[in-house]
Amino acid sequence: MDLISIGDVLSSPENNTEFFCLPPNKNNWTLSTKGVFTLDARDFPPDSDEYLPEQVKNDGWIEVLDGETIEEIVANAKQQLGVPSLDELFEAFIFYYENDAFLEFQ
Template sequence: MATQEIPGVQKISIKEAIEEIEKFKGWLYVGPQPWNLGSEGFFYSTDINLLPADAKKIRDEFEAQGWKSTLSKEDIEDVIENTKDQIEDPSIHQLFEAFNFFYENDAYIEW
């Protein structure tokens, strides 16, 4: 299933999400797996003025269009920090591998 355009949402690559994480907030949504550094996604943060049921409808619509909620900005920052604690100067590929590992296992990768 191809992912659809969502009005008012800025598309980014997973690579951009990792390299420029400080620019974003919310949860990273991406298309179907398998993912690579060029896979498209976007960050979504619920509007606090929305009723919980309305916010859930929006998230459900993203999922229905083929987008998958992955990790929060904070989780991605933690994955990056954990990887940098283990590897002095990790490559973008190592950071991406750590991102995937955390998504799949809800745990940090041990290098």
């Protein structure tokens, strides 16, 4: 499973699948922080963890948001701002992760 930066995920949300996993300390996340997507758990036996990236199994990375939710976060920001910056998308991403709600830009 390939590593991808948060910035790249937010730039191309339609290319994302399953759950995006990141290192556990969100205070250190930036647009350049690398993460990885899980595979589809439905493609594996119920008692298997083979769909999880090595970083989740061995390094304590956490499942943050699924690809569909990330796509909705970006779409919501675009609806409000037209052409949001990557920093605004990142702010919306973090807000959703922390609050399970869309950020209302002023």
